[in-house]
Amino acid sequence: MSNEREKIIGAYPDPSGHFGKFGGRYVGETLITALSELEEAWNQARHDTDFMEEFGTMLRNYAARPTPLYYAQRLSEQLGGAHIYLKREDCAHTGAHKINNVVGQGLLAKYMGKTKVIAETGAGQHGVATATIAARFGMECKVFMGAEDIRRQAPNVQRMKLLGTEVIPVTSGTSTLKDAMSEALRYWVAEVRDTFYVIGTVSGPHPYPAMVRDLQRVIGDEARVQIQEQLGRLPEMLIACVGGGSNAMGLFYPFLDDSCAMVGVEAAGHGLHTPQHAASICGGSPGALHGAMTYLLQNDDGQIHEAWSISAGLDYPGVGPEHALLHELKRVRYEGITDNEAIDAFKMLCRYEGIIPALESSHALAFAIKEAQTRTRDDALLVCLSGRGDKDLEHIMRYLAETHKG
Amino acid sequence: MNRIDKTFADLKAQNKTALIGFLTAGDPDFDTSLEVLKAACESGVDIIELGIPFSDPTSDGPVIQAASERALQGGMSLGRSFELAEKLRSVTQTPIVLFSYYNLLFKYGLQRAAEKLEASGIDGVLVVDLPPEEAHDLQAVLKDKNIHIIRLAAPTTTPERLRMLTAGAGGFLYLITRTGVTGTGGLDYAQVEEEAAATRKVCTLPLCLGFGISTAADTARLAPMADGLVVGSALIRIVAESTDSKTLPAQISAKVKELRSGMDSTTKPEYAVTQS
Numbered sequence: 001m002s003n004e005r006e007k008i009i010g011a012y013p014d015p016s017g018h019f020g021k022f023g024g025r026y027v028g029e030t031l032i033t034a035l036s037e038l039e040e041a042w043n044q045a046r047h048d049t050d051f052m053e054e055f056g057t058m059l060r061n062y063a064a065r066p067t068p069l070y071y072a073q074r075l076s077e078q079l080g081g082a083h084i085y086l087k088r089e090d091c092a093h094t095g096a097h098k099i100n101n102v103v104g105q106g107l108l109a110k111y112m113g114k115t116k117v118i119a120e121t122g123a124g125q126h127g128v129a130t131a132t133i134a135a136r137f138g139m140e141c142k143v144f145m146g147a148e149d150i151r152r153q154a155p156n157v158q159r160m161k162l163l164g165t166e167v168i169p170v171t172s173g174t175s176t177l178k179d180a181m182s183e184a185l186r187y188w189v190a191e192v193r194d195t196f197y198v199i200g201t202v203s204g205p206h207p208y209p210a211m212v213r214d215l216q217r218v219i220g221d222e223a224r225v226q227i228q229e230q231l232g233r234l235p236e237m238l239i240a241c242v243g244g245g246s247n248a249m250g251l252f253y254p255f256l257d258d259s260c261a262m263v264g265v266e267a268a269g270h271g272l273h274t275p276q277h278a279a280s281i282c283g284g285s286p287g288a289l290h291g292a293m294t295y296l297l298q299n300d301d302g303q304i305h306e307a308w309s310i311s312a313g314l315d316y317p318g319v320g321p322e323h324a325l326l327h328e329l330k331r332v333r334y335e336g337i338t339d340n341e342a343i344d345a346f347k348m349l350c351r352y353e354g355i356i357p358a359l360e361s362s363h364a365l366a367f368a369i370k371e372a373q374t375r376t377r378d379d380a381l382l383v384c385l386s387g388r389g390d391k392d393l394e395h396i397m398r399y400l401a402e403t404h405k406g
Numbered sequence: 407m408n409r410i411d412k413t414f415a416d417l418k419a420q421n422k423t424a425l426i427g428f429l430t431a432g433d434p435d436f437d438t439s440l441e442v443l444k445a446a447c448e449s450g451v452d453i454i455e456l457g458i459p460f461s462d463p464t465s466d467g468p469v470i471q472a473a474s475e476r477a478l479q480g481g482m483s484l485g486r487s488f489e490l491a492e493k494l495r496s497v498t499q500t501p502i503v504l505f506s507y508y509n510l511l512f513k514y515g516l517q518r519a520a521e522k523l524e525a526s527g528i529d530g531v532l533v534v535d536l537p538p539e540e541a542h543d544l545q546a547v548l549k550d551k552n553i554h555i556i557r558l559a560a561p562t563t564t565p566e567r568l569r570m571l572t573a574g575a576g577g578f579l580y581l582i583t584r585t586g587v588t589g590t591g592g593l594d595y596a597q598v599e600e601e602a603a604a605t606r607k608v609c610t611l612p613l614c615l616g617f618g619i620s621t622a623a624d625t626a627r628l629a630p631m632a633d634g635l636v637v638g639s640a641l642i643r644i645v646a647e648s649t650d651s652k653t654l655p656a657q658i659s660a661k662v663k664e665l666r667s668g669m670d671s672t673t674k675p676e677y678a679v680t681q682s
């Protein structure tokens with residue numbers, strides 16, 4: 001199969017930062033020079049032995065990599081179908097894959113001589129990761145967070161403050177992640193000369209989508225070796241949740257020229273037939289937002305919709321432009337999982353494997369649980385368990401109490 | 407001749423600087439917005455920049471963000487903005503520049519948007535988040551139309567890039583007077599003068615300055631440096647604070663006259679108004 005298909009690895013983005021008709025650089029003129037500088041610095045760094053060695057050492061000794069690939073035997077036996085393997089990003093420092101990206105961008109900021117970093121955050125995971133790396137490198141850090149999210153995610157706000165970061169409440173628009181990203185962009189426009197903007201996912205203007213993918217591909221590179229050691233071959237299918245889509249791009253990328261099927265799982269919230277979801281590919285249309293052409297949740301006038309998901313980390317009305325391309329190339333299939341399905345999967349992993357997954361990751365798990373039951377024991381599914389669920393406990397308990405599903 | 411070009415030619419003959427007024431379409435509602443626009447044109451605004459409200463205005467400060475929210479709540483859209491422009495055009499020959507974020511035009515359909523721009527009597531289009539590298543499709547649909555693509559330049563724009571920016575542009579060059587979003591004040595006149603002079607060396611289009619200009623003192627100080635000055639948030643703040651839509655047009659007129667008096671109080675040096 002891989003011989004018949006055009007190679008994808010290394011083919012995108014093109015030199016102008018486009019993934020087919022997606023991606024690019026849809027930003028005001030003030031940021032263009034900064035983005036060009038960043039692109040140049042990144043191109044230099046990724047071919048620089050010192051930088052890559054320091055990055056590798058930081059990933060090993062600070063971020064706790066490689067993370068394990070774990071065969072979920074009890075869960076698989078209970079389902080009676082395909083074997084489920086979990087790439088345990090929940091075991092990484094700060095409890096999610098987000099650390100891989102910020103170690104890389106923090107190091108790049110240091111190489112570029114920037115002393116201040118900013119970031120946007122929704123659930124607070126990327127904010128905590130950026131605050132962590134700012135503390136480690138001794139940089140001044142500001143994190144923009146929707147006022148509504150600050151209320152919902154109090155423990156992560158406390159963590160950021162403890163790490164020495166200033167959390168800036170954003171009250172414009174809907175006071176959530178998309179508005180935090182808009183505000184971070186506004187701040188960056190004003191302070192662009194000495195500030196490095198650490199974007200948390202594979203979105204934003206070029207070079208961010210490609211850079212974050214390259215920093216996250218360690219997930220897939222490790223998993224590709226680990227699954228062959230444990231299984232003696234590649235799995236039939238890879239599954240990962242997609243909000244902006246950085247854990248999915250990280251897992252998928254090294255496998256894109258292989259024959260494995262791939263499924264990106266979007267948050268279907270209350271259902272794709274309702275307005276309350278966050279499924280930009282399954283339920284949106286192409287458009288330009290926050291620097292990139294991609295799939296967006298929007299109305300017929302081109303105004304952006306508020307996204308909805310029980311998982312704050314998937315609650316964004318856009319998606320990384322490379323996912324938009326992989327969707328159109330039909331290389332990756334995108335599916336929706338509802339709040340209820342994700343909660344059921346969350347509970348099942350807790351009970352059968354003693355692992356408390358993040359609500360984001362529970363979307364990928366829910367799809368894997370459905371898929372496994374349609375397959376035989378000859379097949380293997382590799383799921384990215386992108387983060388741990390401790391941060392979600394209070395939220396889930398409240399949800400279960402309200403819906404009497406406890 | 408495009409109305410924008412004619413305006414700069416006429417002002418050059420009078421040795422005057424253009425006052426460009428930015429107002430958000432449909433703020434706070436369609437009818438009031440039309441009256442405000444008319445009042446601005448009648449009292450001394452030479453070019454109207456008609457801002458199309460967007461849900462996620464990443465280049466705008468709090469004043470224009472709030473204006474966008476008011477307009478959207480009032481049911482404004484790109485389609486309704488074309489109607490507004492058409493109504494304004496029926497009573498004035500003041501040039502109109504559509505000021506938009508790209509997603510609105512893209513979602514509307516570029517071909518359809520180009521036809522509407524022409525039919526509504528719009529003379530230029532400025533897409534704030536569409537650098538020349540991404541503008542091929544928009545250029546293609548506007549190729550045979552008498553509509554300029556207006557470009558922005560920033561203090562961070564390099565001279566090489568400035569040459570590239572102005573090569574494909576028309577109408578005028580909008581030089582952002584400082585890094586940051588719209589309407590947050592804090593102008594450093596000396597620095598603006600330096601940047602304007604540097605830009606002039608490269609750019610042959612009429613040069614207009616914008617972002618942070620809000621008082622007669624600003625316009626008096628900056629008018630000699632440029633061919634035009636853009637004022638947005640200072641006008642929109644009056645719309646925001648208005649409690650009576652009947653007296654609002656007169657309040658806008660008073661502010662326009664104040665800004666105008668500042669500009670017209672100063673004489674322009676030789677180098678200004680390079681060409682029409």
